[in-house]
Amino acid sequence: MxxxxxxxxxxxxxxxxxxxxxxxxxxxxxxxxxxxxxxxxxxxxxxxxxxxxxxxxxxxxxxxxxxxxxxxxxxxxxxxxxxxxxxxxxxxxxxxxxxxxxxxxxxxxxxxxxxxxxxxxxxxxxxxxxxxxxxxxxxxxxxxxxxxxxxxxxxxxxxxxxxxxxxxxxxxxxxxxxxxxxxxxxxxxxxxxxxxxxxxxxxxxxxxxxxxxxxxYSLYSFAGSFGxxxxxxIDSLMIPEFLSFDANGTFNIGVTLASALAIPATGVFALYAPIISNYLKTDNLKELNVKYIEVAKMLFCIGALLYSCIFLGIHFLFELLPTYESLAPSIPIILILGFNVLINMATGFNSEIISYSKYYRFNLISIFVLIILNVGLNLFFLKCTDLGIVGVAYSSLISMSIFNAAKLLFIYRTFKLFPFDYGFLKLALLFLFTGVVVYFLPDAPNKLLTLFYKVSLNAAVNVFLIYKLKLVYQVTFWVNKALTWFKR
Known part of the structure; x- marks a missing residue:
């Protein structure tokens, strides 16, 4: 119950x-x-x-x-x-x-x-x-x-x-x-x-x-939150100071659309927080590792499915809209930050594991390293290149990739927990292969039809193969439940 x-x-x-x-x-x-x-x-x-x-x-x-x-x-x-x-x-x-x-x-x-x-x-x-x-x-x-x-x-x-x-x-x-x-x-x-x-x-x-x-604990948590x-x-503060409020608006349009990928992770992380805390306090690392792998795989599956659809369809979608001229500069921001979100989802609830363990101070250290990386890279891209807000997006991607890799390594060395297994690798290769094939398929006579057939084909093939290969438990469970309902 x-x-x-x-x-x-x-x-x-x-x-x-x-x-x-x-x-x-x-x-x-x-x-x-x-x-x-x-x-x-x-x-x-x-x-x-x-x-x-x-x-x-x-x-x-x-x-x-x-x-x-x-x-x-x-x-x-x-x-x-x-x-x-x-x-x-x-x-x-x-x-x-x-x-x-x-x-x-x-x-x-x-x-x-x-x-x-x-x-x-x-x-x-x-x-x-x-x-x-x-x-x-x-x-x-x-x-x-x-x-x-x-x-x-x-x-x-x-x-x-x-x-x-x-x-x-x-x-x-x-x-x-x-x-x-x-x-x-x-x-x-x-x-x-x-x-x-x-x-x-x-x-x-x-x-x-x-x-x-x-x-x-409160002060360390504060330092982590503040950091x-x-x-x-920090991007939304630095862009107006170096560029303009208009550029900040363009960047945040990309942030808003890319953040759609992170919604499943937000809900799962928030509601699993007390469970993770309880597992750590009872030293039940075996069950925690099972959840770690299960949740990471599920979130990567959802994130990769959404990201691949965005990657394949975003240009066609925007070209159909009356606001295309204003939206077009945000496309590279969406793709870069969307991939950034996908990496974060794929690594599961690593921040929560560290936060609710006795090693919570490591989050503080990693956050401050991330600050130095992100601010430093932002300054480099804004002052030393002409990439503008695209450079800011690359800064976030590089910083977050290093940040997540450091947390994964720390958790593995400290708790011997790891969110990836052989099934995860097969899942990643499946999304990559399907996305490349669909991307190089010829376009339809008009943009709306191209958008519909490429996005639908990508989603259908991925879900079908994930179900057939039993790569993600939640997909298997819900597809079986839907099939049972339709057979009634």
Whole structure:
């Protein structure tokens, strides 16, 4: 029953994320290209909020997942109380520091920090509430609010701006309100399903849980989260400084479309987090390795299927759209970053294994190495080449490949766990062979027909062969279930 409930949460999580990404894709294809400069400003503000909110959380959300399972019920409540209290206090402190420091900075884009602050506060509490929802295995509804509300709000704001119904600053204000609404709805849902009791007596909590270990883990998690921004989101800050907001908009169109590949991984990683933590705490490495291989293979299968379809069809699709001229510069970004996402999916939940083990400090080291790589490569491509945003995409691909390879090597040497087997190699060769064959097939008389037949043929052949060769358990299971249903 517990496994069935978990599967239902994963399924709902994935569906909700795909609904959100479909809204985002529609907006990216038909609305955002009409004003890429405003899109660049919005992504710039969001990137600043990604700097601020880890400071407000200070590792409390990761600590909630890590320490929660081992506590008694009363102390579980106290731990959540403490987490809420610390996020609120740190949010106020962050605002005070921002207010006091701003007169000393003569920077044209400083105003965007004030737009980013309320978004950061909302994100900080949403991050904490989502972690608690994960502990309760009630993640689907918070994910619905988190993924859908901003995805609907941004195109609405764009339409208002395009029709001159609001100014740029007012439009940004409307977008901020959508994050506040998201926070309120997630809080209401969580507290309806969780019997929260105010209790600010934390002495019994730290009698069961080592205060020193809690703060050590929280600070390392914070450093990892804060470092993750510079590793994964620094592009949206650097591009406007070296190029323009318009170039930032073009780059982020590519990021949005490439990120569609990562949705299954996001759901699986979030819902497997407590399971991984439990396996590590009980030293059940054998079962963990089985899950490691199973999940990596499943995610690679999904990611490779989607990426191969994008690779084969993206040019034909864009040429059919009225916004082709604005979208065309994003095609190489989509292909490079899409491959980057595929590599990350193929390596499974390696970050989670490290995060919830006693070796969690390694994540911090690897993140800071990634920061040096990514920032250094970005500076090289932006200042020493004429590749522009394509160079930034290559920077991300190179950095992330090295980052994932380092984590795989560390996990193998430390735990003797490895996500790849012979079946994984056969799966990769199958996708490569099918993609090459379909790519070199002749085009149909028109672009729409070419798009349809190449993408459909690629998907059908891959799924059929994966099923026949029994390369991925989940594919075999669902195809058999579908066949049984059709035979009724």
């Amino acid at each position: 517990e496994k069935k409930a978990r599967f239902k949460q994963v399924f709902l999580f994935t569906i909700i994320n795909y609904v959100g990404i479909l809204i985002g894709i529609f907006s990216t294809l038909f609305i955002y290209p009409e004003n890429k400069e405003f899109l660049g400003i919005i992504r710039y503000i969001e990137s600043i909020s990604q700097i601020l909110f880890p400071i407000m959380v200070l590792g409390a959300s990761h600590a909630l997942i890590n320490f929660y399972p081992a506590l008694n019920e009363e102390n579980k409540n106290r731990l959540f109380n403490y987490s809420v209290f610390s996020v609120g206090l740190l949010s106020v402190a962050t605002f005070v520091v921002l207010l006091l420091a701003s007169p000393f900075f003569n920077w044209g884009n400083l105003q965007y920090f004030y737009f980013a602050f309320p978004i950061a506060v909302a994100l900080a509490f949403v991050e904490l509430f989502k972690r608690q929802a994960t502990n309760l295995e009630k993640l689907a509804v918070p994910t619905l609010f988190e993924k859908i509300i901003p995805k609907i709000a941004l195109p609405v704001v764009f339409v208002l701006l395009l029709h001159k119904s609001s100014s740029v600053n007012v439009s940004i204000g409307y977008y901020i309100i959508s994050y506040v609404l998201m926070f309120v709805l997630i809080a209401a849902y969580l507290f309806r399903n969780y019997k929260f009791r105010f209790n600010f007596d934390f002495k019994p909590l730290y009698a069961e849980l080592s205060r020193k270990e809690y703060f050590r 993750s921004f510079f590793a994964f989101r």
